[in-house]
Amino acid sequence: MIEARDVVKYFGRFKALDRVSFDVREGEKVVILGPSGSGKSTLLRSINQLETIDAGRIVVNGIDINDPATDITRVREEVGMVFQSFNLFPHKTVLENLTLAQVVVRKRSRQEAREKGLELLRKVGIAEKADVFPGRLSGGQQQRVAIARSLAMDPKLMLFDEPTSALDPEMIGEVLDVMKGLAREGMTMVVVTHEMGFAREVADRVIFMDHGAIVEEGTPEHFFTSPTHERTKLFLSQIL
Ligand code: ADP
Numbered sequence: 001m002i003e004a005r006d007v008v009k010y011f012g013r014f015k016a017l018d019r020v021s022f023d024v025r026e027g028e029k030v031v032i033l034g035p036s037g038s039g040k041s042t043l044l045r046s047i048n049q050l051e052t053i054d055a056g057r058i059v060v061n062g063i064d065i066n067d068p069a070t071d072i073t074r075v076r077e078e079v080g081m082v083f084q085s086f087n088l089f090p091h092k093t094v095l096e097n098l099t100l101a102q103v104v105v106r107k108r109s110r111q112e113a114r115e116k117g118l119e120l121l122r123k124v125g126i127a128e129k130a131d132v133f134p135g136r137l138s139g140g141q142q143q144r145v146a147i148a149r150s151l152a153m154d155p156k157l158m159l160f161d162e163p164t165s166a167l168d169p170e171m172i173g174e175v176l177d178v179m180k181g182l183a184r185e186g187m188t189m190v191v192v193t194h195e196m197g198f199a200r201e202v203a204d205r206v207i208f209m210d211h212g213a214i215v216e217e218g219t220p221e222h223f224f225t226s227p228t229h230e231r232t233k234l235f236l237s238q239i240l
């Protein structure tokens with residue numbers, strides 16, 4: 001689903017990604033860990049071309065995203081992304097947030113988009129909020145709406161960038177539960193998170209980044225019990 005090879009990204013003279021290579025197979029759940037500033041967001045954003053890379057290659061679902069001939073909107077339609085900030089449209093109701101892109105991008109009828117939107121709201125547990133504005137929801141509810149909105153596009157791949165980092169502690173669980181449900185259904189997921197319980201439980205593979213590079217990669221079992229690199233051990237000692 002994702003094939004990244006020697007990806008390099010600069011911001012000015014600062015190297016934010018330093019020859020990053022990894023693969024994600026269909027249905028796989030990969031959790032990316034690493035200290036603040038290690039390049040996790042830049043990597044995720046590069047996967048759907050919110051950042052353009054300076055060298056290397058990223059192929060998403062068979063499409064080379066840096067090929068000038070590639071229609072990047074096509075790639076973005078297949079890739080859902082959920083951010084730390086929920087980015088809902090504040091002046092649209094919850095259900096309208098879910099139907100807009102379905103109608104405009106997927107060319108679905110209003111009726112079809114509404115049905116799909118309501119089904120997804122039920123799935124994330126907030127069907128009763130369909131007609132309210134996002135500002136009336138808690139952070140956890142807003143993030144569940146944001147996930148549902150992504151899912152409405154039938155993405156082949158979901159990217160999550162610290163989806164629970166802006167939430168009050170008591171709301172983290174409800175968002176992680178939705179993500180675990182998605183994982184069980186077989187969604188291909190790349191998740192940047194500091195939730196180690198989620199990483200242990202859900203990840204097929206953990207990638208640890210530091211200073212723009214992948215330092216260590218392995219199963220959660222390997223990563224949490226017998227990491228090889230000093231930087232990984234240091235990181236774990238600081239957060240566990
Ligand atoms: P992480 O998500 O792991 O915290 P980021 O990918 O956000 O790290 O950032 C990696 C590095 O790149 C940081 O040092 C950050 O300051 C820098 N960076 C990120 N985005 C930009 C930008 N748009 N312009 C300049 N520097 C940036």
Ligand code: MG
Binds near residue numbers: 040161
């Ligand atoms: Mg980040």
